[in-house]
Amino acid sequence: MPTCLVLGAGGYIGVHLTAALASAGHRVRALGRSLEAGPDVIRADVLDETALRDAMAGVDVVYHLVHSMTGADFAATDQKIAVAVAAAAAEAGVRQVVYLGGPRPTDGPMSAHLASRAQVGDVFLAARTPALVLQASMIIGAGSASFELLAKAARGGPVLPNPSYMSNRSRPIAIRDVLHYLVEAAEREPVNSVADIAGPDTVTYLDLVQRCARIAGLPKRLAVPVALPPAVVAAVTPEPLVRSLVESLQHDLVPAEVLPPPPGGATSVDRALREALGVPTPEGPPIDSPDLLRDHKTTRVRATRDRLWQVITDIGGSSGWHTVPGAWSLRGALDHLVGGVGLHRGRPTHLNSGDTVDSWSVVERSDATTELVLRTDMRLPGRAWLSLRATDSDRPGESGLEQTTWFEPYGLAGKLYWYAQKPAHDVVFGFMGSGIARTAESGTG
Structure with a gap:
């Protein structure tokens, strides 16, 4: 089994991936600024050259899940980090880098958030170590920033502001399916390529909010058209990550081709939302009940x-x-x-x-x-x-x-x-x- 290093292991995806890799039998090493140091756990900044070099020693597969998202120059910071990781991976003889990025829309200039993700992917693709760049739009899972933004909109009240960009489409993917593709990458031959991953359902952002409300047991929201460009919403949003996600709503994020679904089929939007909301799968009729x-x-x-x-x-x-x-x-x-x-x-x-x-x-x-x-x-x-x-x-x-x-x-x-x-x-x-x-x-x- 390969030895895997997860960079950004303290983040949402990183925490889940570290557990999934260990469950699959891989030896896992984790690096992150918010981690508690311990065996195979390194508490350090990814730009710490010594810590990064030591973390990569003897590693077969490196997962890059680091996104700075704060400060006006976050794109430059992310690029600097990617260059450092690519150089360290080449020096350590890593056989595969796996980067989880975002989609590359073609319906207009990319938002700063998506442009930075694409730039990081290009850094790895041009490096000496083969890189698999996986591209996903919205990831649905409890704790995911994009899902929490969605759930907040669904629970915001009976009236839902409906700007024109809410009709843009996406193919959200469940966290369980994302983890399948990431773990699978450690078990395949090294590749240097870009691949889109997505769920089976193409939905508008408005439909996604309505589905979330529906599964949470809430009435259908009354969608009221408003003239509100995403740039305006982003400008008054204090949280950098949320602001970046809102800016990305201006795009249609529907990939033309995606990787084959996991065994048993891809997780539907509804099932992913149900799991993220903690709503149990419905039970069948109590056949033995005398009152039935x-x-x-x-x-x-x-x-x-x-x-x-x-x-x-x-x-x-x-x-x-x-x-x-x-x-x-x-x-x-x-x-x-x-x-x-x-x-x-x-x-x-x-x-x-x-x-x-x-x-x-x-x-x-x-x-x-x-x-x-x-x-x-x-x-x-x-x-x-x-x-x-x-x-x-x-x-x-x-x-x-x-x-x-x-x-x-x-x-x-x-x-x-x-x-x-x-x-x-x-x-x-x-x-x-x-x-x-x-x-x-x-x-x-």
Whole structure:
């Protein structure tokens, strides 16, 4: 196993990476100004020549996670640090430098923050030691500066200022996926190249704030257009790091090509937000509860099971719910009025456990049993779940749709609610079954 040195090990990424490398079986050495000195832990400034030289002795892979971000000349400082690290790595015979930088937008002049990141990457690429420059936009994880800025905006109140730059797009990436790529870099042959890493979902900054609010259990924010360039916001922002992040919002940060996803697939925006917010993955219905109410419907579908399953897993968002037009929108509006999440129109590209789709959370998605289980997040006098399952049929080219709803009532009020809404429930879910079947049979959607 290679010996790894993490520079900037006291920062957000550095702390997580040091633990991830050790967990993967690598010997890890850490250097940072805020660290407590100890075995394989060096408390020093990266510009301390002696400390840097000693830290690199016998090291195979160096991770550069240092970003000064303070002072008017932070870009010059970052470049000076990169030059010193590159020289020390070459002298020590390091086989690979790994640098985590930011994207390089092409839609206009780069912000000072992103330009500095690109400049540091270029220093390493031009040096004698092979360098892998990984480029990521927003990293979602508890404690990440960009995530904390996002969460603050989501929790800021029912009204959300919506400058034009909020329509710019990004492909945020979960901290767990960033760590996968960083750890993987220690186990591969040395390369000298630039590679973008990103999550699976392309979202606008406005959508990102709305999703964060949604997963936190907050109503959809009322977006009010305002003429507020990011440079103006940055000018009145005291924190240098936050100011730099705000300046970067002026860009579309959607890479054309990214590295292949981690094993098991990339982490969706919704799941990353859920983990960062500390919101637990939703639980399924308590099947053994004597109070649990159940309704079951079956629909014959003149399409294959695979085709039906595709329609089921595409449900929600722009695809809709294949039911009475306006039914879910009306229900969502009523929920919003009583302080619930309402009908958030959105879903990740690929549904997995922990994701959200409109006013539902995904409890389970099983491709083996072709079953999707959802839990509603609307305010009810109880808890409700919906299962959509594609089944085989004895008839060639056909399949069956099984719809099951469960409701765990909260006392008498919950039971009265269940029976009062049962007629409307039968109509809405009956139309849903027929609509899903028609979409599968038509080959559209």
